[in-house]
Amino acid sequence: MRVKISKETANDVLNLALDTLRIGKQALIFAGTKQGAEKTAEEISKKAKTNDAELDKLSLQVLQSLSKPTKQCERLASCVKKGIAFHHSGLTHQQRAAVETGFREGKIRIICSTPTLAAGLDLPAYRSIIRDLKRYGNYGMDWIPVLEYLQMSGRAGRPKFDTEGQAIAFAGNDSDEIYKRYILGKPESIHSKLAVEPVLRTALLSLISTKFITTQNAIMDFFSKTFWAHQYGDMKNLGLTVSKILRQLEEWGFITSMEEFRSALDEDEKINATAIGKRVSELYLDPLTAHHLIQCMQKTETDETFPYLQMISSTLEMRPALRAGTRDHDNIQELLTKNEGKLLIEEPSPFDDEYGEFINSMKTAWFFQEWIEEKDEDYLLEKFRVRPGEIHSKLEIADWLLYSAIELGRMLLLRNTCRQLMKLRLRVKYGAKEELMQLLKLKGIGRARARRLFSHGIKDLAGIRKEGVQKLSEIVGSKIAEDIKKQAG
């Protein structure tokens, strides 16, 4: 089928989008990066001539999803005003929901998105436009998986409304390659061998700790019957990986064999989870991460925050860590010097493979440090290029890791460290300095109000009791003033 599109601008993605608007249909546009998605949405919205009171309402909703709108919020809001939106992991939950329902209801005509929408959500459109078929990966720029292409093009056509759908991919100079790869090519198998180890580690420990499996033979037997082994194909290799992981788990003290003097695990030997191994499994923690946390905590008992932030920032769970660019170089060097001798993970040689990952984890830790120093989201967006939604997801992971670390620390009787970590967890949760801790215990008081109270000299519950409702009302509003007065007793 041939479709003629008028060449209104030099940008064909833009032309296609404008054409979609003209024929009164909806489109999803897939871009390779968040920046790319935002950019295309913005370009289209500048050319779109939509005007609608409903959209104004939606736009306002998007803008006010945070107490203080960031530049990203403003950008999205101005797009939505024109019936265009972008969608990626850096959006807040409310924003995502607003964009999705807005599209389902037909108010939003075009969404420019990263592959988020293709995988998880059922959001069909008349046109599915794939702008980028290449993406930056571990080995430079590379083709996206066939599976992903199918998922994106599969969004075209809405079964209930359209009799047809169009999936359009932008080819550039590689149309032959694209035809071979994506139209004729087979999707790759679901499991990749590289991703196996963390999952296998967690699964193994869980099987052992629930006493579902007690010998290595039984383990191999179990895995040979799973679909997973079928996918993995090579049982011999899987066997080697399994015994390697078992040895690691033993070394880390998460499992024991009955005859402890034997260094290697015998195949019929009984295997049990240790108390701490059991807890690790209950926490759904990757044993490697658990081991890392334990080692770090046993190394120090500091009352500084940065070492612990570095500890949680250098886990697999926290990946992808924030990328450190050249403009961060000086700041990170300064951090390294300032924390010399206190870091829980030593700086590797710059020639080491891990060096880049180390620097990234330093940047992530630094980001958390700034967060608990009460820097606002706009500042963080500017300085770290972290979007609001990402801030939340990183904080959630941080909270979970800190919780896990506290649990493990408690079992290891690291009382002092646990106390520090509990304080830190609260600060990470609220993004506040330690001096606000007392006030944050109150319901309805977050870091913003706590800071306002504090700067008026009200520093704790006693301070609230002393102050009159009138004065409190001026600071935090009358409803909350009454409420916290009640809470303070």
Place this chain on the structure above:
DNA sequence: GGACGGTGAAACTTCAGGTTGCCTC
């Protein structure tokens, strides 16, 4: 003559996603 502003090309920077736990001093 100098402040200001627009333009374009070169240099530089950055690059997807999302599941896990919960009362504990």
Place this chain on the structure above:
DNA sequence: GAAGTTTCACCGTCC
């Protein structure tokens, strides 16, 4: 590897 962003030199205009 390539899109997006920043920087900077260059030119023209207005006062």
